[in-house]
Amino acid sequence: MKIRIYLAVVFLFSLALGSTQAQQRTAPPDITAKAVAAAKAFLATLDARQQAAVVVPLNKDTKSRWSNLPNGAAGLKFKRNGVKLGDLTSVQQRAALDLVGAALSRMGYEKVINIVNAEEEFARTSVELRAAQRNPAKFGRSEYYIAILGTPSPVQPWMIQFGGHHLGINLTFAGKENVLTPSHTGTQPASYSLEGKTIRPLGKENDKAFALINALDAAQKKDAVLNYQVADTVLGPGHDGAVIQPEGVRASKLTANQQSMLLDLINEWVSILNDAASSARMAEIKSRLADTYFAWSGPTTNGSAAYFRIQGPTVEIEYAPNGGSADHIHTFYRDPTNDYAARFIKP
Amino acid sequence: MKRAVAAFSFIGFSLAFAATAWAHRIDEYLQAARLAIAPDRVTLQMDLTPGVDVAPLIFALISTNHDGSISEREARAYATQFLKEVVLDLDGHSQRLSLVRAQFPSFQEMNEGVGTIRIEAFAVCASAPGNHVLSFQNNHRSDISVYLVNALVPASRNIEISGQHRDSLQRGIQLQFTVTH
Numbered sequence: 001m002k003i004r005i006y007l008a009v010v011f012l013f014s015l016a017l018g019s020t021q022a023q024q025r026t027a028p029p030d031i032t033a034k035a036v037a038a039a040k041a042f043l044a045t046l047d048a049r050q051q052a053a054v055v056v057p058l059n060k061d062t063k064s065r066w067s068n069l070p071n072g073a074a075g076l077k078f079k080r081n082g083v084k085l086g087d088l089t090s091v092q093q094r095a096a097l098d099l100v101g102a103a104l105s106r107m108g109y110e111k112v113i114n115i116v117n118a119e120e121e122f123a124r125t126s127v128e129l130r131a132a133q134r135n136p137a138k139f140g141r142s143e144y145y146i147a148i149l150g151t152p153s154p155v156q157p158w159m160i161q162f163g164g165h166h167l168g169i170n171l172t173f174a175g176k177e178n179v180l181t182p183s184h185t186g187t188q189p190a191s192y193s194l195e196g197k198t199i200r201p202l203g204k205e206n207d208k209a210f211a212l213i214n215a216l217d218a219a220q221k222k223d224a225v226l227n228y229q230v231a232d233t234v235l236g237p238g239h240d241g242a243v244i245q246p247e248g249v250r251a252s253k254l255t256a257n258q259q260s261m262l263l264d265l266i267n268e269w270v271s272i273l274n275d276a277a278s279s280a281r282m283a284e285i286k287s288r289l290a291d292t293y294f295a296w297s298g299p300t301t302n303g304s305a306a307y308f309r310i311q312g313p314t315v316e317i318e319y320a321p322n323g324g325s326a327d328h329i330h331t332f333y334r335d336p337t338n339d340y341a342a343r344f345i346k347p
Numbered sequence: 348m349k350r351a352v353a354a355f356s357f358i359g360f361s362l363a364f365a366a367t368a369w370a371h372r373i374d375e376y377l378q379a380a381r382l383a384i385a386p387d388r389v390t391l392q393m394d395l396t397p398g399v400d401v402a403p404l405i406f407a408l409i410s411t412n413h414d415g416s417i418s419e420r421e422a423r424a425y426a427t428q429f430l431k432e433v434v435l436d437l438d439g440h441s442q443r444l445s446l447v448r449a450q451f452p453s454f455q456e457m458n459e460g461v462g463t464i465r466i467e468a469f470a471v472c473a474s475a476p477g478n479h480v481l482s483f484q485n486n487h488r489s490d491i492s493v494y495l496v497n498a499l500v501p502a503s504r505n506i507e508i509s510g511q512h513r514d515s516l517q518r519g520i521q522l523q524f525t526v527t528h
C-alpha cells in the first residue's frame with residue numbers, strides 16, 4: 001500500500017534554544033515542592049480568565065486528554081486542556097516553560113524544546129503543502145498547550161500537561177512521587193539546523209536502537225525482528241490500560257553488554273524526568289529487565305524507517321516512523337502498572 | 348538553582364536549503380484489531396480509520412441513503428457487515444461474533460482523515476483446560492487497507508498465550524494459548 005509523500009524544497013529557519021540554555025543543576029531533594037512553586041508563579045502571571053482555563057479538574061477524562069496530532073486534526077470533539085502558548089504574553093510563556101522544566105531533567109527539557117522547535121520549523125516550511133492539502137491542522141510553537149490538572153500540592157495528586165503536535169508531556173505528582181507515564185514524543189523533521197548545529201530531537205533514540213539491533217547475533221535477531229510490517233503505533237493516545245502480548249527477543253537472552261545497551265535506550269525516555277525520579281524508575285525497570293522484550297520491524301540499517309517496541313512488566317515504549325518515513329517519528333512511553341501514577345494514588 | 352528558560356525567538360535565517368517531507372496517511376484504511384481472550388469468550392475491539400482519500404468511499408459504504416450523516420441503523424448495518432468479513436476460529440471451529448457497540452465519527456472528521464470507527468464484538472466460546480489455537484483473519488476492504496492485530500494480555504491468570512503468528516501484512520493472527528484450572 002503506497003503512502004503519499006509530499007516533498008518540497010524549503011528554507012530552513014534557525015530557532016534558538018536561547019542564551020539561557022537549560023543549565024546543569026543538582027536535583028533538589030523535593031522536586032514536587034519546586035513544581036508547586038513554579039505552578040504558583042505561573043498562575044500569578046495570569047488573569048482570572050486565564051487561570052480558569054489553565055486549571056482543570058483532575059479526573060479520568062482530563063488526564064487522558066492528550067494526543068500526538070496537531071490541533072484541529074485530532075477530531076472535532078478533541079481539545080487540549082489549558083491555554084496555548086500563542087495566547088500568552090512573553091512573560092507568561094516564560095513562566096509556563098519554567099513550570100514545564102521544574103520537574104524535568106536538563107536533557108528532558110532540551111528534548112521538549114527541540115521537539116517544539118522542530119514543529120516551528122515544520123510549520124514555517126510547509127505552508128504551501130498544507131494549503132494544497134486543505135489541511136485544517138494548526139502547526140507551530142504557538143499551538144502548544146499548558147494545563148494544570150487539580151490543585152498544585154506537595155501532598156495531594158495533581159498534574160502538569162504540556163502538549164501539542166508530537167508532544168504529550170503528562171507529569172503526575174503524588175506527594176514526592178513524580179511520574180512521566182504516559183507520555184509522547186515525536187518529531188518532524190527528524191533533523192534540522194539551528195545556529196549552525198544539526199538538531200535531532202530523537203536522534204539518540206534512533207541511533208541507540210539501531211546500534212542494539214545490530215549488536216544482536218543471528219539467533220537473537222531472529223527473535224527480535226518481527227516477520228510482519230507494523231503500519232502504526234499500537235499504544236498511542238486513547239489506549240490507556242491496554243497491555244498487549246509482548247514479542248521480540250527477551251532481555252534474559254541478551255549478553256550483559258546488550259542488556260546495558262537496552263537500558264541505555266530505555267533511559268532516553270525515562271530520563272526526560274528529573275534525575276532523582278528517573279534514577280528510581282530505571283532501577284525499577286532494571287530489576288525486571290529479564291522479562292523485558294525488544295521487538296523490531298523493518299530494515300536494520302541506520303537511517304531506514306524502522307519500528308521498534310520495548311515491553312516489560314513496568315515499561316512500554318514504541319518508536320514508529322509515521323507513514324513509512326524516517327523523517328517523521330512518533331514515540332509513546334507508558335508504564336502499564338503506573339500510568340498517571342495509578343500505583344501511588346488511592347482511588 | 349534557577350531554571351533556565353529556552354527562548355523561542357528567531358535569531359536569524361539559515362542559508363541552508365534542505366528537502367523536507369510531509370508524510371501523512373491519506374490513501375489507506377487503517378484497521379487495528381485487539382483480541383482479548385477470557386475463559387468464556389473472546390472480545391474483538393476494532394479501530395477503523397480511513398485516510399483522507401478513501402474516507403468518501405468508506406462513508407458512502409456506511410451512509411447508504413447518502414444524506415450526509417450516519418444513522419443508527421446504518422451504523423449497525425456497517426458494523427454487522429464488517430463482522431461478516433472477519434473470521435474467528437477456535438481450535439478450527441468458526442465462532443460467531445456478536446456486536447456489542449459501534450461508534451462512528453462525523454463525515455467531516457472522516458473527510459479530514461481523523462475519524463475513527465470503533466467496533467466491539469464478542470464470541471461466546473468456553474475454553475476447557477488445555478492447549479488451544481485462536482485464529483483471526485480480517486478480510487474487510489483489503490484493496491485499500493493496512494492492518495494491525497494484537498492480543499491483549501489475558502486478564503485471567505488461568506490463561507497464558509504461548510505463541511503468536513501473523514501474516515506479513517497483519518491481516519491475520521494465530522494465537523496459541525493454554526488454559527489451566
